[in-house]
Amino acid sequence: MNHTRPRRIIFATSAPSAAGSSSGDVRAAGTFTEHRLEQTLSEQSPRVRVTVEAVIYVVLGALAILTRFWDLSTRALHHDESLHAYFSWLYAVGQGYVHDPLMHGPTLFHADALAFLLFGDNDYVSRIWPALLGVILVLLPALLRGPNQLGRWGALACSVFLLLSPSMLYYTRYIRHDPFVLVTTLTIVIACLRYMEKPERRWVITVGIMAGLLFATMEVSFIVAFILVTFVLGVVTWQVSRAAFGVVAGAGGGLAAVWLLMPRFGAPPLPSIPWEHPTGDNIRAFAVDLVVHPTFLAAIGVLVLGIVATLSTLERARNAEESGWLAGVLGNQPPGSTGAALLTLLTNRRTLWLAIGLGLTAFVALYTSMFTNMAGLASGTVGALGYWLGQHDVQRAEQPWFYYLVLMAQYEFVAVLLFPIAIGLTIRRIVPAVLFRRPVDSRTYLRGFALYWAFMNLAIYSWAGEKMPWLTVHTVLPLAILAASVVGSAAENVERAVSERQLPTRFIWIPAAGILLLAAGWFALWSWASAGPWVRQGSGALIREMRPIIVDHPWILYLPILAVVALIVWSGARMGPRLAASVLGIAAVGMLLVAQTHVGFRMSYQEGDTPKDMLIYVQTSPDVTRVMSDIGT
Template identity: 30%
Template sequence: MTNSTSEMQDHLSPIWRRIRHVAVFLSAVAVLSRLSYLGIRAFHHDESLDAWFSLQYLDGSYKGYDPVYHGPLRFYLNAAFFWLFGQSDSVARLLPALSGIGVVLLPWFWRRNLGPIGTPMAMALLLVSPTMLYFSRFGREDSFFLFLTFLTVIVIFSLLATPKRWHPSVLLILLVLGLAVKESVFLTVFIFGSFGMVLLAQDFFIASFSQYRRKNIQPDYKEFKREILIEGVNRRTISVQSKVLQPISNKKIPEEAIRRIFLLSGILLMFAVFLWIGTNPGEQKDVPTLLKLGAYGMSLAIVIFVCAGFTARSRVQFSEIPTLRSLCVPRTTGWILGVVVAGFLFTALFTQFFQHFGGPGSITAPHGAIRNGLTSGFEYWLGEQATVRGDSRWQYYLVLLFAYEWLAIALAGVGIVSVIRKPNLFGQVIVWWACASLLIYSWAGERMPWLMIHILLPLIILAAIGAQSIWDRKRKGLTTFFLGIFIVLGLGYSTVTSIYSSYFRGGEPQELFVQAGQATPEVPEWAGHLEALDRLSLTHFGRHLEVRIDSDVYWPYGWYLRDFPTSSYAVISKDSFPSTADIIFVPHWDRIALEGEFRTYEEIPYEHRWWWVPEFDSGINGPRELGDLISSWGSWIWDREPWDSKSGKCPASLSGSVYIKKEIYELGKEYFKESFPSRGEKPSYGKACATVSNFLRGDQ
């Protein structure tokens, strides 16, 4: 019976038919959870920019790729969605939602490797993960990039395990698509490029060592002595000695041990290099970061050459090396075709489908479209490492993972042990992917909550391996019972947390997913007020309102007021206040006194964006304050109660003021009655951060 026939029979077995039904159910829930109520949360600063540039491409005013705003591909796709379905908050988030659905479905491609328990476990963990659900409904490029990364890893593993002639073309196309979405593709190339080098060295060593053992170890015999009774006339008993050949494989170092050594050594070497670089890669005074990473690459190359030398001396044909054989199966024509197709696609994507070969002319993209795509993204990303945007703490992702994804972390730990005990190619790929992603993203200077999904995905696949290994042991009794209870409770916790963090309090600052660019509910409320006030002004005064919004608070108003006829972006200061405008939005540092020519205005304070950056150790100074730490985290886990600390702050906001002409203000009060201006729904806290008065305001 051939392997394909046996695999087909396995997947037609009753258990796989049930697994297929479970997968269909999980897929349906993924569609429902990702697409429902996409517009309920106020837009984040970055979401509004993505939507705005998509509109620019739709109306023909998009100037081309600028690495500040990442790749252009999602602008093209969002523009297509706007053209098909109209412009709305939900449609602006449709691409990440569809990508999130795809991420839940993709583990099915690895069902033969994950097994009948690991496959639905991977899909279930991706489905109910609070992190995955939140950022599948978040209008940035990360969900789409994660989907492309997942496809890329699937193709890489397929190329190594069962190479086909079409693999190079698909792999290079996916890498170009990833580059056209986000510069993080350089990290993907680094992760799997370094893995390929370790794998090649490992295969060379296994081949040479196996050949050496076959040549130099003499057959090993074990003697047996028996007495045999010979029936006959005299009935004699004689002793017979015999030798039995022992298999040579029992005496050699097993291949699993070699795989284990190379996997762990490669990860430890990468860890050592990142310790050498430090947690702020942009500020390297002695040896630049690129040189240190180059030293890491040279170290791996030296190991490869040494192992290849052993292989050559052993007279093993290089064509027998699995990694080299996989790369050679597509042949030169396959790789050349892949490069040509990828180059054509790259040119199309970065020149707006051959319509605009010039660049935007910005400081960060000063060249033509093709050169910007090739070099500007990497140069900008490398320069940004010194700014340490986002959270500066190296343990940032670890804390968020344990806060939201402890079930996946626990099962991933089991998965790592399982792979190390019996390493195979699939396990090595996933362990390397998970460990390298955690190391690299924790090392990189920019640490943002949405980047956590790139660490979490391989951990969830590793968790699925762990779940399958637990099932394969089939332990009975209390162990199985408690493991089952733990997994059920973990899935329940993840489900409840996902629902609350995505549907009920997704825009509130006590959620650690919320970053400083998140708009408060007042922003969409004010956008609605402006639309209504403009209609009232046109009816009563025969003119549209003139609205000026300062650059520091312009986004996401730029998206919400996209159809507003007379709103404009402005750089406002106390010395250049636009006294002729009907409504003016400024941050708190540009507030003015209502005197002189400004006596005709009413000032209305409001919060524009909010956030919370807790101290993960709760500001403790010693073991005696450990109880405060446990209590603070316990309150947060149970009811999302934030805490204050010695150097931290309760949830804070970028506050500002709206200056509105008195006649417009009175018109609004008459029209809206008591609800003008509406402040939107805000959270209230019951402990250290008792009220929203803890939000930073300009008058405090």
């Protein structure tokens, strides 16, 4: 928008001549004035610029709406979905809502009850909110398109990955709390990153409101908060004082040692949480047993010593010339750093308290069912946390520790395969910065946070006793951001080479199209080769064998692989190893996205309530909707 001052338009008439004023002169003056007015308004009006990037986001949004809202009611409601829909319906028809930790937080029930009030009560309406949140989730990465975050290409890639993720697609068409958690968590992360770049009030308020909604949605909010707080604590102490960072790390190691070693030294198990039948008496008894338990006392001792040692170390590192303790500790941090952002946040108390107040208002209003059930404050804090910590020992579903690794490898091809590449690229940048005390650029910072986020999610969810397929999406989210950062960097390398005329455009399309065509050809070749004659075995079973020509010449199946190797060698010779890796890598990601699209389409639209896949193995039967349809007709 043009911010220059508009020219002043003066309406004036000249003195009449002896012959009188001419009407033609007046009309001419009016025409000239209108022309000047139109010209000035044209110069001052904002010009709407339609870019290719904007068009792509519009297309992605349209695809997200189509894929999330299409045919929502055909799939039978899963057991959990039926509970969520039923109690939301009771709330909508005036029978009230009382929070129960068994069904997580109240945000979903308030949202779904509102949907029933607005649009009526049916299976489609019960899933409107997850679908809408799925659309928002796809478009949110646009807020990370800045050069200090993912960049234009990286943000677009992240939106595409979230759009075509099979697990994201399935569970954003599923009435559970997880879509609410995904959107609030990603919004908090985006707001924090944008606040570091430019400390604006709106980002603090956004974090406050989203945090209130997050804690009123699901108990995994404590995991999200733990990851964010520990990351910020680690980064700030590292920036301010390496010694303080060592103390914090030592305290964390001490807490882990207490947890692991106290039982080996004869400490009894921690008291069992009375989650099944909580009463005032057994809760008080549990609290007394916990605070006198040797493991708890040892952990408190390590924690207190760690806090005292950290504060003492920071005091020695404080700049005494600065006024105030916070300014002395954090005042020397460069703009854009975590320490500088934290100092700005803590010193702007009015905005901070406003954000906290808005978050608490949302939390209290939802847990008390709009201030009609004040007991919800107790059940939503101590009750909810106690109930789900108690489920750790129950271990419903009895899944192994590597459950999520197996699950993601079956569906999230791009995120899983780019994960080790992202690890390598991040370590390559961070390790020299740590060893030689160099500043870390903002892109590497974002990648490092996403890496920490993904590792912590994998560790915590794999350790937790209750492992369920829908929890996969919480780890897929940071993995999608990591994958997008890798693809975005590769796309920027190619774009830079083309703009600087280092690389003809045809050298991009030839290997990219070649990879896709060879992959499709290999798939078609195997499909043709495996369609041989049917042979009856001794047991009577019919088995289809390979075609005779393939049995005699099996090397035919590997010709596409040789062609791919030749294409890689040719690309490296023409473009150099780095550019060749970027072009071929992007093409390979495109090929994997096609495979993910096939998997997601089959699971969400064809077999959504048929328990053939691990991701939906707890789903109900399609007979439910068939019977209801027969009853309705």
